[in-house]
Amino acid sequence: DAGVIQSPRHEVTEMGQEVTLRCKPISGHDYLFWYRQTMMRGLELLIYFNNNVPIDDSGMPEDRFSAKMPNASFSTLKIQPSEPRDSAVYFCASSSRGRETQYFGPGTRLLVL
């Protein structure tokens, strides 16, 4: 298996632009998680899905952030409009057993200028 796939791996954009991050979970995994990691705040859970349904989005920082999972093999995290404070590494993870044994992707490094 190729593992969790994220794209793009790096993104540089200007403040106010829309950013879309993409994730392909491991086949057969029915949980998908989006995390954000910064030096100041560490690794934070933003939202997670089970069977394509959002279960907990309490970590989504504000309305500028939205996530979708239209099918079992694809999810997006969108930031609109982006701000410099959104600069971080965004990880996607998937699991077949819930939050305890997650497999993480390589992350997307986002820089908002």
Place this chain on the structure above:
Amino acid sequence: DAKTTQPTSMDCAEGRAANLPCNHSTISGNEYVYWYRQIHSQGPQYIIHGLKNNETNEMASLIITEDRKSSTLILPHATLRDTAVYYCIVSDNYGQNFVFGPGTRLSVLP
């Protein structure tokens, strides 16, 4: 909020055992102890988990005290590639309170 306490950093000589402690004095009876690690510039990686018995897999061993208030992750023969941040997480098997704290930065030295 994280329910665990870990040292900020530790050093270990290459080839020696690395013993990473974790305190979780408020752990509940149905909560497991999970360990992940994050190598620089990579996503976190699951290592091992346990409830009350000691566990071993190809990566590490997990020793949980009888009162379950603390545990130790053991890397039996540390290599330079084990240099990473190690996270100890306490959670029930529904994933409640599954929070990554700051972890322990382990440096394996040649």
